[in-house]
Amino acid sequence: MSTKMIHALYTDDDVLLSAVKQVRDKHYHIEEVFTPFPVHGLEKAMGIADTRLAINAFLYGIVGLCVATAMMNYIMIEDWPQDIGGKPSFSYLENMPAFVPIMFELTVFFAAHLMVITFYMRSRLWPFKKAENPDVRTTDDHFLMEIDTHGADEEEVTKFLYETGAVEIKLIDKEAH
């Protein structure tokens, strides 16, 4: 196993995109790409699998709907079916229109909040997390591609990256990083 990584910096998102494609063609392994803003089409170029966050949200929504239904059915119908203003609390279905606003809101509430929390967990984000920024410039106007050479000739990789339009290439020790 190699202990070396290469950091290649770019100053333009179009150059970065074409570089990613070339690096993938060469079968070098891209460890990570840091960009200051979303680059359209980057995840496709890198071959990253689609997110399943939307599927999560759908399932959370169903949970929310179930919670709302179970809660109101228990409170309003089973536990204490009081006559409130003549509303028919004999069965859930009979009084359902009155419950729909809450069913809707809880569906949205569960779907939205649980999805956001899932996102934080999956992308490991929390308030006192140590930032993992390899180069401060990547938050402003530089794009950084991190390549694991896997024991390939570093000289050769460096030369290749230079040709893809990198403005700066750094050899990094994995441990130090």
Added chain:
Amino acid sequence: MYKVTSKLKTFAIALMVVGALFTAVGFWAVPSSQAEVQQMIDDDAAAHGGAHGMESNEHGLAEDAHKEAGHVAAPSSEEHATDDAHAGGHDDDHAMHMYHQLQNRPWSAVYIAAFFFFMIGLGSLAFLALQKVSQAGWSPVLFRVMEGISSYILPGGIIMFILLLLSGLHFNHIFVWMEEGVDVLGNENYDAIIAAKTGYLNVPFWLFRAGAFIVGWNLYLWNIRRFGLKQDEAKDGDISWYKKGFKHSAMFLVFFIVTESIMSWDWIMSFDPHWFSTLFGWYVFASMFVSGITTIALVTIFLKSKGYLEFVNDSHIHDLAKFMFGISIFWTYLWFSQFMLIWYANIPEEVTYFVTRIQDYNILFFGMVAINFLFPLLILMNSDFKRVNWFVVTAGLFIIIGHYLDIYVMVMPATVGESWFIGFPEIGSFLFFAGLFIFYIFRTISKTPLIPKGDPFLGESKHFHY
């Protein structure tokens, strides 16, 4: 250029012929006299044993929504249901009532189908104007399809006007407020509530409004088509016709939202002249908008499958499917807002509208909501499914049928009450107008090139990718 194939022509004409035949059967099957209806009721009672008394009770409920001479406030449904004497003493009334309902049925069926297809054209026109005004970058490759579908508002509008005229001339009795003597004090048909509304609900003014709206909408359609074709021939860089179209579209949208609202009161809500709802115009609009967009998607997929729309890709279909999905939910939101507010407050004069629908049209009324909400929601939620043609077509067919039923439960309870059925006149008139619609819109689409090559957003639209 698209050319209408003889196969499609034959199909459309076959639909019209079959539809006309079925509709004719519907008109022919109407009982010719009150005695015949009485006979039918007696036969029915004999077959069902003691069921007659119950039927009469239901009938009493339906009558609430229907015009009843001299009723200032509609009696509560409970009063009627418990009034047992009513069942015994009003046999003649019952037969007459049912006779009128059966007479109304084929007329209402034709009216619903005519309005439904007209509203698809109008919804498509509103969508076209919206795309022009919002300077959408994705849709110009579909403008000619939208114009083709909108073009139906010319024949459809004429047919609607003729139907309204025939109603106004008392060829039928589907509008109870047109009844002779309804606003004459002391007349047996006198209805104080309707009489108080005759300043607005009188046949000449009503027909004038309808005519003015139909002319106004067609004027915009005619102009926007002309401007588009002129823009095609314009020199490079000259977009004056495009700008003109932009201004006309903006003005049309203002005109449309006002006239559409009034149209929905005139053509649909006035079937129940004792009832009113403030968001009704929006509700009808949502229905026509989603049907229009769905038809645009279906026609686009059809033309694409025949190889005519080379620049339309699955991203365009995806966008249309998103609109179908979103507006379906918007429609549901309005449906529910109207229903829930009235259900919750339960004010007798408002709630009869839903009482008749829930009691006499239960499956249709709630089934229609399920079709129009649950199916689009579940089928079109997934982003990948929205790019698969057969998914979009399936959802589209559900939406079209669902919104036909939507119009059906808006009109039928007021005209035929509990005597409804989906049989010859309903299916027949639907097929007839579907045939006419297909025939006319494809004929229009075949008249002009499918790509509006002068549109300044055409390049963007050709390379649209989502």
